[in-house]
Amino acid sequence: xxxxxxxxxxxxxxxxxxxxxxxxxxxxxxxxxxxxxxxxxxxxxxxxxxxxxxxxxxxxxxxxxxxxxxxxxxxxxxxxxxxxxxxxxxxxxxxxxxxxxxxxxxxxxxxx
Amino acid sequence: xxxxxxxxxxxxxxxxxxxxxxxxxxxxxxxxxxxxxxxxxxxxxxxxxxxxxxxxxxxxxxxxxxxxxxxxxxxxxxxxxxxxxxxxxxxxxxxxxxxxxxxxxxxxxxxxx
Numbered sequence: 001x002x003x004x005x006x007x008x009x010x011x012x013x014x015x016x017x018x019x020x021x022x023x024x025x026x027x028x029x030x031x032x033x034x035x036x037x038x039x040x041x042x043x044x045x046x047x048x049x050x051x052x053x054x055x056x057x058x059x060x061x062x063x064x065x066x067x068x069x070x071x072x073x074x075x076x077x078x079x080x081x082x083x084x085x086x087x088x089x090x091x092x093x094x095x096x097x098x099x100x101x102x103x104x105x106x107x108x109x110x111x112x
Numbered sequence: 113x114x115x116x117x118x119x120x121x122x123x124x125x126x127x128x129x130x131x132x133x134x135x136x137x138x139x140x141x142x143x144x145x146x147x148x149x150x151x152x153x154x155x156x157x158x159x160x161x162x163x164x165x166x167x168x169x170x171x172x173x174x175x176x177x178x179x180x181x182x183x184x185x186x187x188x189x190x191x192x193x194x195x196x197x198x199x200x201x202x203x204x205x206x207x208x209x210x211x212x213x214x215x216x217x218x219x220x221x222x223x224x225x
Contacts, residue, residue, distance in 0.1 A: 045216070099157040
């Protein structure tokens with residue numbers, strides 16, 4: 001079936017580096033994508049979202065890029081900090097209030 | 113900042129017992145969801161709820177599961193006869209009318225022994 005998946009299970013970076021977390025999706029009907037951060041023992045925390053009519057969206061220190069041609073989503077974190085260490089999930093939905101389909105997750109480890 | 117809350121934080125139950133997991137969504141939100149996450153795996157959708165009825169449910173959400181909004185603030189997930197494989201973190205989420213973002217609660221860890 002169609003699914004959302006991640007290329008890298010673990011990403012280790014140094015404090016101050018820029019981090020890029022990638023996600024592949026296969027559901028061409030999806031028109032809304034979200035990145036969540038999940039710290040140990042906590043629920044997913046919304047980071048940033050993007051709709052399919054955009055290819056880039058920026059937040060505070062984070063940027064999401066969407067490439068619909070190759071069905072690829074990425075999260076860029078600028079000047080990564082130890083507090084950014086967490087599991088990052090991409091999720092997709094078909095718009096409106098429908099369900100979110102989550103990817104498997106990437107663990108980001110930031111060393112001081 | 114408003115947040116979704118869930119109780120209890122950890123529930124231990126014996127196989128075959130009924131459990132009720134409770135959630136208080138963000139107050140002006142109208143769409144409610146339950147997800148679960150088995151240890152080390154991805155978050156999986158269970159059910160969505162709007163206007164006092166289920167709007168979508170997954171294959172996981174079988175006859176052993178039910179949801180209810182018993183009053184104006186609580187949203188509950190009931191598992192009638194728990195199985196070992198129901199052990200997981202259960203997350204409640206909510207979203208409002210005008211925005212898509214689903215805001216998640218801290219989760220309830222359910223352990224079935």
